[in-house]
Amino acid sequence: MDDESLSDWANRRAAKVGRLRAMPIVFGDGPRAAHLNPDAPRAIERWNGHTWEPHGFAANLAEARRILYPDANTDPTPAPPASQPMAPGKGRHRKPGPPPPPRSRR
Structure with a gap:
């Protein structure tokens, strides 16, 4: 079993000291998620x-x-995904491309 050394554990724990968090002040059993009460x-x-x-x-x-x-500089909100056209491929739900040109027979 690979046990973490006591000094590594202490360093990892000490790195978390001073970390801040924001907890919404909600009375009763109301939702505590940040996105549900942005004005709380x-x-x-x-x-x-x-x-x-x-x-x-x-x-x-x-x-x-x-x-x-x-x-x-701004709020850490995710940017909306950029629209990307579908890449060429033979996936099950992709539209087939144009048919290949006919081959000449000799």
Whole structure:
């Protein structure tokens, strides 16, 4: 069995100290997913190596993202996929191409 050395584990764990996360402040059993309540206020929490501790507050998801990702010029939202025409091929659902030219017989 390949066990991780204690020093490697400690270094990996120490690298996570100071990480921030934004948790929506939702009362009751409401949805806690960020995309479901983008206008809900957020509690910014910081990992201290043992537990998440309060670090700050944000008015909404956009402000929380600016706190969590200060180096990003824009919000880290995925770009829409670029439209790509179908590449040539013989896939099952692809339209057949033009027929090959007839071969001459000698």
